Amino acid sequence: MEAEQHPQPRTSGDETPPRARALFRQGAVYGLAGAMKAADVAMAAARGAMRGARQGVAVADREPPPDE
Secondary structure, eight states: OOOOOOOOOOOGGGSOOHHHHHHHHHHHHHHHHHHHHHHHHHHHHHHHHHHHHHHHHHHHHHSOOOOO
8 A cells, every 4th residue: 555645845946936927927917907908898889889779769769750
């Protein structure tokens, strides 16, 4: 039977270089900012579509009926 395997403590040689950690964090920040910007653009487009639909309905309601 083999002995139980226990997690070994990390040694200083196993750490990720500081530059790699900084790049990862920066990428995460830019990715999150991009997702937030995309959500803002999508919401603005939806608001514009709703505004246009409301204005179209309002114009259709104001037009007088055709004379017959």
